[in-house]
Amino acid sequence: MAGVAVAGCAPSTSTEDSGKDEKTGTVRVWLFKEVGNAPKQRVVDGVVERFEKKHKGVTVDVRYIPIDSRAERIKGAFNDRGSAPDVIEYGNTDTAGYVADGGLADVSEEFKSWPAADDIDATAKKSVTYDGRTYGAPLFVGVRALYYRTDVFEELGLKPPKTLGQLTETARQIRKERPKLYGLAVGGAYTYGAMPFIWAKGGDLADERGGEYAAALDSPEAKKGIKAYTDLLDDSNCPPARCSQWGGNETVEAFAGGRAGMAIAGDFNRQAMEDGEVKGDYGVVPLPGEKSGEIAPAFAGGNNVGVLKSSSHRTLAVELMKELAGKRAQEELFDAMGFLPTFTDTRRKVAEREPFVKPFVETLDAGTEFVPVSPAWGEIDASLVLPGMFQEIAGGKKNVDAAAEDAAKKMDKVYVK
Numbered sequence: 001m002a003g004v005a006v007a008g009c010a011p012s013t014s015t016e017d018s019g020k021d022e023k024t025g026t027v028r029v030w031l032f033k034e035v036g037n038a039p040k041q042r043v044v045d046g047v048v049e050r051f052e053k054k055h056k057g058v059t060v061d062v063r064y065i066p067i068d069s070r071a072e073r074i075k076g077a078f079n080d081r082g083s084a085p086d087v088i089e090y091g092n093t094d095t096a097g098y099v100a101d102g103g104l105a106d107v108s109e110e111f112k113s114w115p116a117a118d119d120i121d122a123t124a125k126k127s128v129t130y131d132g133r134t135y136g137a138p139l140f141v142g143v144r145a146l147y148y149r150t151d152v153f154e155e156l157g158l159k160p161p162k163t164l165g166q167l168t169e170t171a172r173q174i175r176k177e178r179p180k181l182y183g184l185a186v187g188g189a190y191t192y193g194a195m196p197f198i199w200a201k202g203g204d205l206a207d208e209r210g211g212e213y214a215a216a217l218d219s220p221e222a223k224k225g226i227k228a229y230t231d232l233l234d235d236s237n238c239p240p241a242r243c244s245q246w247g248g249n250e251t252v253e254a255f256a257g258g259r260a261g262m263a264i265a266g267d268f269n270r271q272a273m274e275d276g277e278v279k280g281d282y283g284v285v286p287l288p289g290e291k292s293g294e295i296a297p298a299f300a301g302g303n304n305v306g307v308l309k310s311s312s313h314r315t316l317a318v319e320l321m322k323e324l325a326g327k328r329a330q331e332e333l334f335d336a337m338g339f340l341p342t343f344t345d346t347r348r349k350v351a352e353r354e355p356f357v358k359p360f361v362e363t364l365d366a367g368t369e370f371v372p373v374s375p376a377w378g379e380i381d382a383s384l385v386l387p388g389m390f391q392e393i394a395g396g397k398k399n400v401d402a403a404a405e406d407a408a409k410k411m412d413k414v415y416v417k
Helices: 038-054 067-079 095-100 108-112 115-119 122-126 150-156 164-177 191-200 220-230 248-256 267-274 314-324 327-337 344-353 355-366 376-382 385-394 400-415
Strands: 025-033 058-066 087-091 137-142 144-149 182-185 206-209 212-215 260-266 282-285 301-307
Touching (some): 025 314, 038 327, 058 067, 150 164, 164 182, 164 260, 182 248, 191 248, 191 385, 220 400, 248 260, 248 267, 260 267, 267 355, 282 355, 376 400
Antiparallel strands (some): 087 301, 144 260
């Protein structure tokens, strides 16, 4: 799941339509190489075999590219049509940037006529949409929920929290009664763990008006969420001297290593828990919202599959895109890699046979959120605007009002470029 929730910096290039639509020959595909890629490759090999049987005279050439160098590889593909693939896998926060740079083909009409598209959840559809047009198909989705130590909760007579307020109280109680543990592992650089607090309080990262974005971090609602999260970066839960520098990986490692009572982590982090000290002693529930019975909106991470604008096999490439991201392939990818399907009916189907994913499916069904679909988001994310804000508050350098207002100004400078 290394492609989940990773915002890429889109290459500043421009690619023109090839003007060709060949119906035979080689269709080239670039997919991300996962840690332990063999199961994914077996699923893809099956898709390719079925596709080639249906299309005589067509060969599919699949290459797996390292995720950490994808920006450079894709930039090269946008610049050099001769070496470019026809189909690519890309992080779902990269859509707007890649479209703005002329790299992805508009597949709106084909997507609209695809029967399976009706069953794709709304946030996943949003992740392939820019300026009202569609530029790919969602491949899988990943969300975060609340992991908790069942042994610690039993020893202390605790129950999973029902509200964000109870979450803070529970975290502080764990820290007080078990001083060697962090109550809830949080991090000043854990952007995607912090976002649900902002959304749960009714805030947002940015507002859209007429296709233009303006920062919303300085709204009263957003500031309530920022305060709720940064209040946890405190000696009574997770000391800022250590935790303010943590990102998502460090919070997962703290929980998996038996050093925290709770953590906000993804369905894609399960193996880390199974390999860690907490194996057999943890449970998962949706991250609670503001009121009892509510689920805090989670960021819907994941990857998409799209067709390059430069492809000389457009029709074949679009059909292959739909096969790679179709219901059968998504179900097989879940079984092989644990990737959650973007189709709501397929997701419910896999949840019935794998109870572990039910809290994550409940989170998705409750409604998720997404980052601003703007080419500017990649720069804002890479500039660490949100982590900088959380860390300034945790370190006592600024109060919530000042830090939020300064962060909003930094975002707006990027949006108006």
